[in-house]
Amino acid sequence: MIKKEILITSAAIDRRVAEIADVISRDYEGKEVLLIGILKGAFVFMADLIRKLHLSCKVDFVRLASYGTGTVSSGKIMITKDIETPIKGKNVLIVEDIVDTGLTLSFLVEKLKERDPHSLKVCVFLDKKERRKTPFEADYIGFDIPDRFVVGYGLDFNEMYRFLPDICEIKDSQEIGEENGRSM
DSSP states (O other): OOOEEEEEOHHHHHHHHHHHHHHHHHHTTTSOEEEEEEETTTHHHHHHHHHHOOSOEEEEEEEEESOSSSSSOOSOOEEEEOOOSOOTTOEEEEEEEEESSSHHHHHHHHHHHTTOOSEEEEEEEEEOGGGOSSOOOOSEEEEEOOSOOEEBTTBOBTTBSTTOSSEEEEOOHHHHOSOOOOOO
16 A cells, blocks of 8 residues: 555645635636636546636636656647637636646647637646746646645546545655656
């Protein structure tokens, strides 16, 4: 069994998601917004966020890849599942589970800007600022976290541990190797 330590409890997550939803609802008051979730990790956060919003929204998903089962991004990003909704002239909010290097979100933001949305913002559940390789700032942030390998609340390690209700740090270095990276 893998060793893990709870860093953020499910109760703290629930409170913070409600706070973010209130801010987003105020920012988009009277407007429709298209939420674009980045698969797979953001689906739990996005589902909770949508249920707490007080505004009209539509949903779409994109899937990006920069590495397979490893823990460090290759730096080369591909869209493996594109959005289906045209975004020209729309208010778009990208929803992501975690940002660390900033490479993937920078790539996606640039690709979506080419489609001429009315507005484009980013909401991330977790932010690992100390791992940035490219400047990137999200518009809405759930939690700033240190450079630790985390799972739970939709975040996985080799497709496992998404079910955990809390954000947990994996403590077993043999399981994850010497690298301490996470996501894109």
